[in-house]
Amino acid sequence: MSGLAEKKPAEGKAKQKKKAVLPISHLVLLTGLSGAGKSIALKYLEDLGFYWTDNLPISLIPAYLQYLQGTGEEVIRVAVGIHLREGESLSRLQSDYQRIAEWAVHCELLFFEANPETLVNRYQETRRRHPLTHGCTVREAILLERQAMEPVRAMADLVIDTSRTTTPQLKDRLAQLFHEMQVERRQEGELTIFLRSFGFKYGANTDADMVLDGRFLPNPYYDPALRPYNGREEPVIRFLERDGEALAFLDRLQSLFDYLIPRYQKEKKRYFTVDIGCTGGYHRSVFLVEQLSQRLQQQGFMVLLRHRDLHR
Incomplete structure (x- = not known):
């Protein structure tokens, strides 16, 4: 018999409790045209109680949701900003959207857009570079992106046009959309008018x-x-x-x-x-x-x- 004493759990040490795995109550995926207001929307959703992350690769979204699901929060509301500038990302969202949506009780895909004139003016005012301006003008890049994003726009649960929308107006619309009481009242399949x-x-x-x-x-x-x-x-x-x-x-x-x-x-x-x-x-x-x-x-x-x- 070995002279080594059998190791016993320390007395009085409480067993570590496993965190409850709770469903994500509301998942919002935000995408759309560059400069149309996704970043403003994400930051405001944080004020409405959403966990949010931006520019997460689509392949990593399930792992991110799994991590949040294990935090033990009673109500988890999540917003993810998706930038779709490459063909692979576009096709990935089209094929994976239903699988991602299964992680939440309610899931919506929001598509933000604005007319070309508005987007050109925004880029001129901010002096930012459009992500697709490789050997073309800002207007040409905007039109290329609009054409490439059309399949995703067709998938969206809601299209939000910010052409004539100020930042306060956009925030007001988001508040209407995602107010906590409205989310809790919404039943599966209910139509919002x-x-x-x-x-x-x-x-x-x-x-x-x-x-x-x-x-x-x-x-x-x-x-x-x-x-x-x-x-x-x-x-x-x-x-x-x-x-x-x-x-x-x-x-x-x-x-x-x-x-x-x-x-x-x-x-x-x-x-x-x-x-x-x-x-x-x-x-x-x-x-x-x-x-x-x-x-x-x-x-x-x-x-x-x-x-x-x-x-x-």
């Missing part, structure tokens, strides 16, 4: 699923007594309701949405973005968006609002 008013004279957005034109309605702008009031205020509301055309339009829109929404839900569409415009985005479109929102919320739908040009 974005209703946005805008003015045609300031240009239309490019990321809407549907654009509606309210310029056929009588315009309160031409009544000096109504001009200072916007579409959320009582004098304009009474004016448009009294005419009857606005309410008839809303009735038809509600019937259209009653038809469309169940079909979008069946296809597991997560977001439905509807823009309603008038000339200046101050009276008629604001009224229509507010009234339509009330009707849809009464039916139990999750509706988010934005009045793009109300404060111009």
Whole structure:
């Protein structure tokens, strides 16, 4: 028999507890065109309680999520910025997206874009170099990237156009999207409806699923007594309701949405973005968006609002 004493665990030493493995509640993958606002979005999502990392190779995303999953946090919300500048990365995301999405209860792919003129101006203002400017101009690089990214754009759950969006406006939209209570309320397959008013004279957005034109309605702008009031205020509301055309339009829109929404839900569409415009985005479109929102919320739908040009 060996003279070596058998090694016993130290008395009183507590057994090390294994960290619980909890599911990631919300995973957001952010990609899109260079200069369109991904970095701003990532930093703001941190303020909303997201763990975030930027420019992580797609092949390493599962390992990163596995690490976070083992931290024992009760609610883990994760945002990952993805820069897709090479063909291999593009094809990798297309093939791996569903596998990555399985790591979270909810997963969304957001695509940020802006029109070429806006992106050129941003690069001129910041004096940064576009990552694809190898023997070509900034504008040419932007158009090349836009063309290469089209397959990923088509995959996205939500396209966010920042062409006419200031940093505070972008933050406000993200706050609406990812507010903790909204995330907790969201059920699998539930559709979030974005209703946005805008003015045609300031240009239309490019990321809407549907654009509606309210310029056929009588315009309160031409009544000096109504001009200072916007579409959320009582004098304009009474004016448009009294005419009857606005309410008839809303009735038809509600019937259209009653038809469309169940079909979008069946296809597991997560977001439905509807823009309603008038000339200046101050009276008629604001009224229509507010009234339509009330009707849809009464039916139990999750509706988010934005009045793009109300404060111009």
